[in-house]
Amino acid sequence: xxxxxxxxxxxxxxxxxxxxxxxxxxxxxxxxxxxxxxxxxxxxxxxxxxxxxxxxxxxxxxxxxxxxxxxxxxxxxxxxxxxxxxxxxxxxxxxxxxxxxxxxxxxxxxxxxxxxxxxxxxxxxxxxxxxxxxxxxxxxxxxxxxxxxxxxxxxxxxxxxxxxxxxxxxxxxxxxxxxxxxxxxxxxxxxxxxxxxxxxxxxxxxxxxxxxxxxxxxxxxxxxxxxxx
Numbered sequence: 001x002x003x004x005x006x007x008x009x010x011x012x013x014x015x016x017x018x019x020x021x022x023x024x025x026x027x028x029x030x031x032x033x034x035x036x037x038x039x040x041x042x043x044x045x046x047x048x049x050x051x052x053x054x055x056x057x058x059x060x061x062x063x064x065x066x067x068x069x070x071x072x073x074x075x076x077x078x079x080x081x082x083x084x085x086x087x088x089x090x091x092x093x094x095x096x097x098x099x100x101x102x103x104x105x106x107x108x109x110x111x112x113x114x115x116x117x118x119x120x121x122x123x124x125x126x127x128x129x130x131x132x133x134x135x136x137x138x139x140x141x142x143x144x145x146x147x148x149x150x151x152x153x154x155x156x157x158x159x160x161x162x163x164x165x166x167x168x169x170x171x172x173x174x175x176x177x178x179x180x181x182x183x184x185x186x187x188x189x190x191x192x193x194x195x196x197x198x199x200x201x202x203x204x205x206x207x208x209x210x211x212x213x214x215x216x217x218x219x220x221x222x223x224x225x226x227x228x229x
Contacts, residue, residue, distance in 0.1 A: 027158060073207055075205050153174060195219065
């Protein structure tokens with residue numbers, strides 16, 4: 001999937017979510033996205049489509065219920081975590097994101113929402129094929145994030161967890177601490193720095209996660225609006 005070019009002028013709102021379509025790669029075992037027209041607008045009636053997809057299709061939010069029995073579901077996540085000041089960090093180079101890489105990424109103190117751009121953003125999916133070699137967080141990176149007081153962590157891969165991780169230590173550490181996880185962000189071409197994040201998952205009652213529309217307001221625009229710390 002070729003990333004759409006991103007506007008660079010401060011007045012723009014930057015869309016960092018991926019379009020939901022049949023070309024979207026799906027995690028192995030998850031259903032593929034299907035958009036099936038049920039009717040076509042013909043001047044006398046409306047167009048209606050049937051949507052079929054996973055709760056973790058494309059850009060999506062993981063709620064604690066994704067891994068924790070009895071955990072908070074996506075419709076009960078606090079909105080003040082999903083909207084507010086955020087920092088976009090670039091973590092270049094191959095290999096997963098470690099605590100040492102985060103420590104060297106010039107992330108300011110006091111940040112509570114962190115979006116991580118890796119080489120995932122430069123890769124192009126071919127024909128909707130899932131690529132298991134994506135970059136993700138290591139367990140010590142998750143510990144670093146918790147030590148810094150993060151409330152929300154987003155990444156440009158399909159998961160914060162490496163594909164071959166056993167026991168899901170990254171998910172469990174973050175979700176047990178109440179950290180909201182955003183996966184599948186489209187951060188290609190987005191400069192590092194401060195933004196205002198608006199990331200709203202579908203309000204699906206009782207769900208473990210849901211697709212989300214995530215946008216960033218650049219600093220110049222965000223500074224003119226009231227921040228949610």
